[in-house]
Amino acid sequence: MGEGEPAPAATPPAIKIFISGNSGSKEISNAQHRITMILKSLGIVMEVVDISAPGVEEQRDFMRAGAKKKEGQRFALPPQLFNGEKYCGDYDDFDVANEDDELEEFLGLPRKTPKKVAAAEGAPAEAAPVEGAPTDATPAEAVPAEETSAEPTS
Numbered sequence: 566m567g568e569g570e571p572a573p574a575a576t577p578p579a580i581k582i583f584i585s586g587n588s589g590s591k592e593i594s595n596a597q598h599r600i601t602m603i604l605k606s607l608g609i610v611m612e613v614v615d616i617s618a619p620g621v622e623e624q625r626d627f628m629r630a631g632a633k634k635k636e637g638q639r640f641a642l643p644p645q646l647f648n649g650e651k652y653c654g655d656y657d658d659f660d661v662a663n664e665d666d667e668l669e670e671f672l673g674l675p676r677k678t679p680k681k682v683a684a685a686e687g688a689p690a691e692a693a694p695v696e697g698a699p700t701d702a703t704p705a706e707a708v709p710a711e712e713t714s715a716e717p718t719s
Contacts, residue, residue: 579612580604580672581647583628586615588643596656597644603663609674616643648673 582604584597604611616625631652632641646653653672654662662671669676 578649579610580653580674581612581614581649583614583616583624583632583643583645583647585617585643587617593643600644600646600656600659603668607668607677609672646672 582597582600585593588594588597601611601613614621614624614628616628628643628645628647629640631647631650632645633652633655634641635655641655644656644659646655646659651673653659658671659668662668666680
């Protein structure tokens with residue numbers, strides 16, 4: 566790297582998704598597939614770790630130690646998401662964050678797009694135009710009645 570050259574951009578850490586490649590559960594398979602599809606569509610760097618593959622016992626133990634297990638489960642089941650060493654959540658947490666437009670925050674990543682701003686409760690919505698007041702644009706439905714009348718005039 567010479568003088569005057571910009572430093573290479575640091576690549577964001579990959580989101581680690583722990584999956585099971587041979588899960589007999591359709592629910593788990595669908596959840597794993599949905600997570601990877603959404604992250605790919607958003608261009609989020611991810612690393613998929615198949616805990617059922619041979620030689621990944623250490624990774625599986627890491628997932629089990631850091632992830633939350635649901636009531637009645639012996640171990641935390643995939644899919645589980647981590648950002649480096651930080652546990653993000655399971656599929657249910659991911660789904661809620663995605664639906665609430667809080668996926669980047671959930672994953673601990675900087676936002677790429679501005680968050681959709683919902684109207685605050687109790688705040689007035691855009692004021693409806695007062696009847697008879699001039700408007701900037703005439704909507705298509707506001708064509709004078711004489712032109713839209715289907716009845717023949719005599």
